[in-house]
Amino acid sequence: MSIETKLAELGITLPEAPAPAANYVPFVISGNMLFVSGQISALKGKLGADLAVEAGAEAARGCGLALLAQANAALGSLDRVKRVVKLGGFVNSTPEFTDQPEVINGCSNLMVEVFGDRGRHARAAVSAPALPRGVAVEIEAIFEIE
Template sequence: MSIENRLAELGITLPDAPAPAANYVPFAQSGNLIFISGQISADENGLIIGKLGENMETEAGAAAARRCGLALIAQLKAVTGSLDKVKRVVKLSGFVNSTPDFTEQPKVINGCSDLMVEIFGDAGRHARAAVSAPSLPLGVAVEIEAIFEVE
């Protein structure tokens, strides 16, 4: 089954690939690896702002991380033209806007990790970092960058 068919089967619509907000490119490719710049948590209503452990619960953070994952996949599709060229998700690096005593960063970033496996199956399993940050750009709850291997 193609990835496009898989997305349709799951009822997932990708957002438009976000434009860079500063002096950087949305991706860089080296050989068969595509490095997608950090995607911040946003949905159709705008930025998802919050600080985990202060004014946002873990489940809401995981939903924000899922939105980052959708943006990562949208960027990847813009680069490759077809998600069927994806051989595997290599690595995710997730940053969680959280208080010093918040310790559920892995549960938050699971929102993105689970999405990758849901869409790409075993090829979606990846290495990962899930770390806390005292603040993130524009006050967003989550930012995630990714490395993908393509054909």
């Protein structure tokens, strides 16, 4: 089954690939690897202060959709994704907040939904005292491609 068919089956419509917000490119292809720059959530706020884990996970899912949109723009088709290699997740949170993994699961779960076993990946889920534009979550990705 093509990834496009899988997305339709899941009821997922990819957003437009966001334009870079500063002096960087949204993605780089090097050899058989696609590096996608960090994608930020639409949700603003701080986990552990004004946002719950569930809201953070939904924000991370939104980052995942933006990562897939960037990958699709880079490759012309998500069928070229051989494997999701790694996600790097950053959570805008209080010093006491320790559920970063549960927040970034919003993106990780999406990758497995879309790609199956090819979506299982290495990952970092870390706290940050602030993120660009005050967003709750930022996630970057590395994909192996065909």
